[in-house]
Amino acid sequence: MSKKAVVLLSGGLDSTTILAIARQQGFECYAMSFCYGQRHEAELLAAEQIAKQFEVAQQLLVPIDFSGIGGSALTDHTIDVPETPAQGIPITYVPARNTLFLSYALGWAEVLGAQDIFIGVNAVDYSGYPDCRPAFISAYEKMANLATKAGVEGQHMSIHTPLIDLSKGRIIQQGVALGVNYATTVSCYQADAVGRACGLCDSCRLRRQGFIEAGIVDPTRYVTS
């Protein structure tokens, strides 16, 4: 029987690629997606479609209520998504988001008896988010092994970040080689209801640049095109 893995699947380019990688490594994949009032809900529809394409064992959609917490352009609809690059940590940063996502994944992994969690963080094109850096992932993994019953009983929990050192172009090349259809994925921070990208936000810029770097035709549907 294959080993189980929990894969954090947002429906974006990176998380879809890690699902393809986890499957290629022989894991039985359990996809976990979050509905947290993000502006780009089209991402979630994409996540469902991708979970089906990759025949995951189960997809779990977890609602997270950030409304009382606030503080980010992605979840607080009174803050505009910027359309010009900024210095430092951008306003699209959601406080403790990856910490929270990994913690839900950890709970589910424990119940499933899985010892492997995949997350599509990337430290190259990381947009300045602190919780995408290797030092954070390594500290999270140490904590996770002390947090859980499985850890206490001597099973090691691994946090896999196969994209952490790759450029966007390399990620796309790897995904295409594994059969990912990037037309299904949605990366834009303010995609419209049918999943068309603005082409202007940080996430769109990085993605567009990635296809150019990869030498692959960009299949993204842009509002402006």
Place this chain on the structure above:
Amino acid sequence: MSKKAVVLLSGGLDSTTILAIARQQGFECYAMSFCYGQRHEAELLAAEQIAKQFEVAQQLLVPIDFSGIGGSALTDHTIDVPETPAQGIPITYVPARNTLFLSYALGWAEVLGAQDIFIGVNAVDYSGYPDCRPAFISAYEKMANLATKAGVEGQHMSIHTPLIDLSKGRIIQQGVALGVNYATTVSCYQADAVGRACGLCDSCRLRRQGFIEAGIVDPTRYVTS
């Protein structure tokens, strides 16, 4: 102006005591409570009452959906709460619960500009939960300082666990000295709608023993009394 602290407040004996301690240490307290389908919802009503008594700056009630994850007698209503002590990690253990609670607190602390989080974990009467041990808390704190914008900018995030080494009796003595009215608090895993305790579950047993050890009259309202 006082420093802000996020205090995890369940409405039980331990968390109410840490709220009293945080206030006594001069913090402006922000109480965070979770509604996660726990059997003992009377705890939440207690938490609201306690937040008012202690005049917190704000109380945030965060809904968490564990239903898809399952695996614990506290959140999965098809599993019975045991009424006799068991060896090892009990079925009332909720996978990754403290990890998740701390991660929500971390996000809120970051938005509030707070650098202090209080959690009422206890390693003496800890019922075998792995995420109540000092090694876990210390690993969590290290991770938290790598996860956040505040951490990157050089502010230290502290996880305070003032009860971690205290017996239940000592906790009660300390709380009483700080003016806590334990009649308001609810610890029972299966309290009834008006907050009366079963007197039989692990949590009730530890609490009852604590009042005996403290030499203080137990104000708990029991169903059986």
